[in-house]
Amino acid sequence: MKKYIIFSLLSFFMTVSYAQIDRSKQPKPGPAPKINLKEPVRFELNNGLKVMVVENHKLPRVSMQLTLDNPPILQGDKAGVSDLTSSLLGKGSKSIPKDDFYEEVDFLGANINIGDQSAFASCLSKYFPRILELMADAALNPNFTQEEFDKEKDKLITGIKSEEKDVSAIANRVQLALAYGKNHPYGEMTTEETVNNVSLQDVEQYYRNNFVPANAYLVVLGDVELDKVKELVTTYFTPWSKATPPSFSYTKPTDAQYTQINFVDMPNAVQSEVSVQNITNLKMKDEDYLDALLANRILGGGSQARLFKNLREDKGYTYGSYSSIRDNKYSLMRFSAFAQVRNAVTDSSVVQILEEIDKMVNEPVTDEELKNAKAKYSGSFVMALEKPETIANYALNIETEDLPKDFYKTYLERIEAVTITDVQKAAQKHLSTDNIRIVVTGKGSEVLENLEKVEFKGKAVPTLFYDVYATKTEKPDYEADAPEGITVEAILEKYIAAIGGKEKLEGVSSYAMLAEAEMQGMKLELEMKKTTKDQFMQDVKVMGNSMQKQVLDGDKGYMVAQGQRKDLSPEEVTRIKEESAAFPELNYLSAGNITLEGVEPVSGKKAYKLKITDKKSSFYDMETGLKLQEVNTEEVQGQQMMNTLEYSDYKEVSGIKFPFKLSQTMGPQNFEFIVKEIKVNEGVSASDFE
Template identity: 70%
Template sequence: MKKIITTLVLVLVALTTNAQIDRSKQPESGPAPKINLSKPNTFKLNNGLTVMVVENNKLPRVRIQLEIDNPPIAEGNKAGVSSLMSSMLGNGSKNIAKDAFNEEVDYLGARISFGSQSAFASSLSKYFPRILELMADAAINPNFTAEEFEKEKSKLITGLKSGEKDASTIASNVQSALAYGKNHPYGEITTEETVNNVTLADVEEFYRSYFVPANAYLIVIGDITFNDAKKLVTEAFTPWTKAVPPSLSYSEPKDVQYTQINFVDLPNAVQSQVVVENLVDLKMKDKDYLAALIANQVLGGGGEGRLFLNLREDKGYTYGSYSSLRDNKHSKTRFTATAQVRNQVTDSSVVEILKEIERIRKEPITKEELENTKAKYAGRFVMALENPETVANYALNIEKEGLPKDFYENYLERLNAVSIADVQAAANKYFSMDNARVVVVGKGSEVLENLEKVTFNGKAVPVRYFDKNANKTEKPNYDVATPEGVDANTVIEKYLASVGGKEALENVESYALSAEAEMQGMKLELEMKKTSKEQFMQDVKVMGNSMSKQVLDGNKGYMTMQGQRKDLNEDEINKIKEESAPFPELNYLAAGGLTLEGVEMVNGKKAYKIKVTDNKTVYYDLETGLKVQEVNVQEMQGQQMTQTLILDDYREISGIKFPFKMTQTMGPQSFDFIVKEIKVNEGVSPADFE
């Protein structure tokens, strides 16, 4: 009976308590918990190397990270020397040849890599002593040979050449160079000329000067005891000669005097690269550091950021728009707001980005935005604590950045204390409207006219002109006169003559093409077959597996995407028919309706612009007559997408010239397909179109 009465009392108490809760109000948050963050064991070698050890026995693995915390290093007219040095580090040592070194690392199932101011290694615990020994040997006794130097130099120059026409690469170089100045370490541009200035002796001198232990930290994490780690590291790294890097000075970067557009003309650009930037002086130890991060997150930190919601979700200008705010203890750094946008909306995108920056400065963010952003940072922080690397990285930050010892222990408490007013104050401090530099890299013939009309808050935003190396230049001149007596038909006729002649092309019944490209380290294979009977097959493979295939056999066809097949509808069949002929220009002449829209610059050369349809434009070189570019506008998911094909490196096959380099660009992606083989009137059968 007593138990029954007790139970009833508890139920009544629970019901009474529940009745007193006002569920219309969100419960108030309790105080943020204080984090009990374990600390790594630390010791220091006589040469200046600081070592941090974090024991974690969950997995039988150990990883080691070397970081040299030097101030920014100016390379001057030998920009690229640090890249060459980093690519040569880890190629064995003076004690073990490159091949033997790599074979042993692979045999042990380990990884070792180097940067110009860093190194990394990872292995199973039982192999760690040897891997540490190998990494230390490669770091302290590098094997800089003339053969490796020439090989890495050639690779670096090849990479630079491939970026000479890439809008993203050019935009990145120009943004930094204009923000910092080209004499500042963060503003230097590495070019073929500066790389050719570098000698093997320069690489060796750079290594001796800057790959030194004075500002170096070594982090050991994993299944190893502190005593064992100390013994192994002391033995391996004590031979590293004690040295201090040279002290460098450089001019303090400054913002522009007034907001302006800095334009770089890139005639082959299919999209405009837009960035609004200004310099900031932000360090992790600053009191408003967290408020500044929250302001940036709300503005453009991801898919819920205001920039993304405006330029993509609302306007449909771009795939995405984001902002970034960097901290640096050595130098001023940058705030940037960026987007890759269609040419037609370049000017509008500039205005919308400026509007969002101004709005977050003038109007307080909402309580919901603040709470959601705090929750994101808190979640990331708590999740990171589950990784043993976090303990070491946080301890390293405290050492490098001069942070209070309790910086991370009180992180959640300080995050919780950030107010709406704090965020607005940080936005006003770090996001500039009076001294903003708007860098635009794009196709001037299509975007410049409207860009020069941009106004903001009733004031015209002036445009200044620069080349791809951030040098001041004159405004591009697009007034290229069309030669007398030239029309669309004469342009097409010249093209047909330049590639082999109309009669030779009419005798082509079919051709087969195979080409390859690289995508993020993976090989793309392209196979294409065409006939004069409205038959077409194109198959794109990734690592040997078909990812996208289109097949047309007269009036029927299909397409597959990652194994899913779909029959082509009438509209799709008609579009592919336009491309199915071995040489569509023969059909252009027969059908008529072409329009010569003038002369434009394509890849630095004059080209006739021929409008074939409302969605297709083709460009032919003024001098050679060869086709150099095709631009197609397609409708995808309610948005217009521009697809560009750049044609280069023409070679003769069976008396007809074909392009052996085809650069395919769609959205932010670009692939250089290099043709491996072309067969004319052979290599094609009816089975190819089944």
């Protein structure tokens, strides 16, 4: 009976309790949780190095992060010296050769990276004393040698050359140069010329001037004891001579005088790079810092943001459109909204991005948008707390950005407290639609006509023209007609005569070519063989290993890619036959379907454009007659991709001129092949096409 009464009472209370809960309404969120971050213990050496130690004994690991909080460094006519300094640091020290240094670090299962303004190391806690010693030795006593300098300089120049036709790389450097000015550290350009100005002595001087302890912070995090850290740091870093970095004066970034389009012509572009940008002044310690981050998140912070939904999901102009706002205590910075869009919709994309920014400034965001943005930031913040390097960065930010000690402890509370009004005020302060700079890098012959018709707020947006180095230039002339009387046959005959004459070319039954290129520090080899019997072999090797091979022997053939062989389809056989001709212009003379499209600039020269097929065009120098470029349009994974091959540095072999420099660009990839050997009527056998 007693049990029955008890069960009845429980049932009654549960029923009453359930009845008082309205399940149709979402529960109200509780207060934002407090974040408990362990406070680092601080001490300072006499030379100015500030050290922070955070003990965490959960795992037997330690990380060390050295940061030089120096103002931006202007490199001037020796731009590239910082890159070279970074690449030479961390290769041993004056007391430990590079190979021995690498071997010991690997043996201990550790990691050490050193840059021109930083150093980082991580290891098991039992190896902490030795790894700290190695990091300090390599950072403070670098072994700069002429041999290593020459290697790294060659790599840097090779990288610069590989970006000569890279639309994204050029777009990025022009956007920065126009935003900050070329006499600002964030806008100056590293070129082959500036790198060639740098000597080993310049690297040594740059290091002595800027790798100094005045603004240096060392954060040690992990399974360590404070007293031991203090002892080791004092031992290994006290020899670091006390010094302060030099001060620089440079141009102050400013917005454009009026809203304008800055256009950079890239004839090989298959899509346009669009960046709508303005200058802003945002620091982490500002009261509206989090407001600005949330405004940017709502506008262009991911797949749930307005730009993405508009340009991708609604319009289908791009695979993604985003925005970014940057903070910096030393300099004014750049807000930008950007996208890579199809040529045909470049002008429409510009208008849509401008309208989304304008809407962000002039209209309040919705409750749902703000709620989602807060959730995203809060989630990212909590997830980041699991990483030890995050704690180190937070401790460093509090020191270097002059933040309140509880900046991160109250982070979630302050995120939650941001209102719709706060977001709109931040957008009005940091985003602009009045003096905004729209930088478009793309194929002018396809996009410029409509781009020059763009209007915003009822006014035409003027277009100014810049070259790939952000220097003002004239509008490209895409309407140039070929001189009267010039025919396809005349252009082809001039080319044939320029390289040796019809009789010489018809006397060639085969030729073999060997060329080399650099790819991320590795050697890329290209071997090609052709005959007049519809035989063709092309083999691309990386470090001596075949990566891609095509073979054609009459009406059959195959291709091999990464070890997988595939027979050529009839369509592929036909296409490769067209490419396999030793001198295809001999065949073009009788083709009858080739048309003269006009005159276009190619590498600073005026060239006749011949349309060979719907997917292929060739360009011939108006002055010399030599072929300058071929452009093929291919479909790759449903996307139109332009493959550009430039010819230069013609040299004579067996009475015929061949290009000894082949620059190939496909999408973001750019390879510069230097021909090492060409053999005419020798070096080719039937076995090459088996």
